[in-house]
Amino acid sequence: xxxxxxxxxxxxxAVAQLSQQPGSGWAARIALQLEPRGDRTVLARKQQQGPxxxxxxxxxxxxxxxxxxLHPPGGVxxxxxxxxxxRVASGAHALLTAPGAAKFYRSxxxxxxxxxxxxxxDGGVLEWLPQEAILFPxxxxxxxxxxxxxxxxRFIGWEILSLGRPVISERFxxxxxxxxxxxxxxxxxxxxxxxxxDAEQAAGxxxxxxxxxxxxxxxxxxxxxxxxxxxxxxxAARIRAESDLAVGVTLLDDLLVxxxxxxxxxxxxxxxxxxxxxxxxxxxxxxxxAPRIWAT
Numbered sequence: 611x612x613x614x615x616x617x618x619x620x621x622x623x624a625v626a627q628l629s630q631q632p633g634s635g636w637a638a639r640i641a642l643q644l645e646p647r648g649d650r651t652v653l654a655r656k657q658q659q660g661p662x663x664x665x666x667x668x669x670x671x672x673x674x675x676x677x678x679x680l681h682p683p684g685g686v687x688x689x690x691x692x693x694x695x696x697r698v699a700s701g702a703h704a705l706l707t708a709p710g711a712a713k714f715y716r717s718x719x720x721x722x723x724x725x726x727x728x729x730x731x732d733g734g735v736l737e738w739l740p741q742e743a744i745l746f747p748x749x750x751x752x753x754x755x756x757x758x759x760x761x762x763x764r765f766i767g768w769e770i771l772s773l774g775r776p777v778i779s780e781r782f783x784x785x786x787x788x789x790x791x792x793x794x795x796x797x798x799x800x801x802x803x804x805x806x807x808d809a810e811q812a813a814g815x816x817x818x819x820x821x822x823x824x825x826x827x828x829x830x831x832x833x834x835x836x837x838x839x840x841x842x843x844x845x846a847a848r849i850r851a852e853s854d855l856a857v858g859v860t861l862l863d864d865l866l867v868x869x870x871x872x873x874x875x876x877x878x879x880x881x882x883x884x885x886x887x888x889x890x891x892x893x894x895x896x897x898x899x900a901p902r903i904w905a906t
Contacts, residue, residue, distance in 0.1 A: 635689025635720065638662040644675060644734075646701040651675040654699075662692060671899035674703040678903055679740070681712065686724065688717025688750055694726040698734035698763075703894075705737040707901045711772075712741070716748030721786075725754045732761025735894060739886065739901070742770040742828075742875050747780060751787045759795040759835065764894060768832040768882050772875050773807060773817065776827045782817060783809040793833060793865065800865045801833065826856065826871035830878045832885060836893050837866035848888045852877055 638660030645654040650673050656664065661682045668676040679694065686692065698704050714722055730736045738757075745751055757765055771789065773782035786808050793801040809817055818825045834841075842861040845868060849857050854873040859866070868885060872878045887898040 635687070635691065635722075636660050636683065637691045638681070639693040639695075640664070640679075641695040641697075642677070643697050643699070644702045644704045645699040649673055651702040651704055653677065662694065668902070670902060671896070674705055674735075674896070674899075676705045676707070676901050678901070679706055679708045681708075685713040685715050686722045686751075687715045688720035688722055690722045692722075692724040694724070696726075696728050696736065696738075698728075698730045698736045700731040700733040702731075703735040705739065705901065707739045707903065708741050709903050709906075710741055712743040714743065714745045714749045714751045716746055717750040719750070721750040721752050723752045723754075725756075727756045727758070728765070728767075729758045730760065730763035730765055732763055734760075735764045736767070737886075737890075738765070738767030740769070742772050742830075742879070744772045744775060745782055745785060745787055747774055747782055747785055749782075749785050749787070753788070754790045755792070757793040759793070759800075761796065762836075763795070764836050765793070766832075766834045766886065766889065766893065768830065768886075770830040770875065770878055770882070771828065773823070773827045773829070776874055781809070782807070782827065785809045791831065793835075795835075800835075800862065801867065805829070823871060826873065828870075828872040828875055828878055830870045830872070830882065832866075832868040832870075832882050834866040834889050834893055836864055837861060837889075838864070841889060841892050842866055844888055844892065845885055848884055849881060850884075855881070857881065 640662040641657040643655035856871040
């Protein structure tokens with residue numbers, strides 16, 4: 611094992627022991643309000659409780675505000691509850707990402723919960739581009755993502771889930787995970803879906819079930835609003851064919867949905883970043899300006 615993998619294993623063991631202690635779970639919440647000020651988008655308000663915060667805003671491309679979401683403990687255990695809220699005002703443009711993968715460690719029984727609520731006002735733009743979430747064997751996780759759009763709000767975002775660490779042939783077994791995603795505009799649902807993975811079930815919710823993930827440990831979804839047929843075709847043309855990668859592109863009204871299953875995280879990250887570079891000029895009228903943290 612590499613040094614980083616040994617550190618991950620040591621942390622997983624330590625936090626699993628802590629999670630067995632009553633009342634040890636973190637309750638963390640952060641609420642961000644982004645508004646236009648002059649020729650820039652600024653973080654107008656920030657409310658936080660517990661170990662969730664953001665670094666100072668970066669402006670590598672002028673007006674859009676780049677923010678890095680931080681979780682200082684470095685991992686989530688059973689009993690932890692994280693809430694992330696971001697509100698983007700009309701005329702504001704924000705890009706949110708993270709410096710590293712989110713890690714959900716083994717639980718002694720309680721579930722870890724993470725809920726993110728993203729609201730974009732008419733004329734606002736939000737790009738939600740986190741790193742992958744890694745679920746260690748034995749984790750019990752409930753993840754929920756809600757995106758509320760008003761009027762002509764624009765959104766590009768993705769979620770990448772790694773069940774276990776396939777780079778070291780580690781399976782998410784045992785483990786339980788429930789994922790929910792909902793995107794709506796003016797109260798009308800554009801996308802609403804759920805996925806449950808229970809590694810202890812031989813059928814239905816199992817890792818290898820035909821109605822589950824078919825043995826793929828990486829599941830990912832990219833969505834973008836304001837898309838047309840030409841944008842769907844451009845996205846499909848940009849996807850590289852790889853034997854260990856299954857990708858589908860769908861257009862639901864003006865919502866572009868890209869779903870992917872993979873054996874490793876890296877091909878998904880590369881594909882999604884390439885798609886983002888392709889779609890951003892077409893949908894937002896801006897050339898791609900990658901967050902500098904991606905290069906470190």
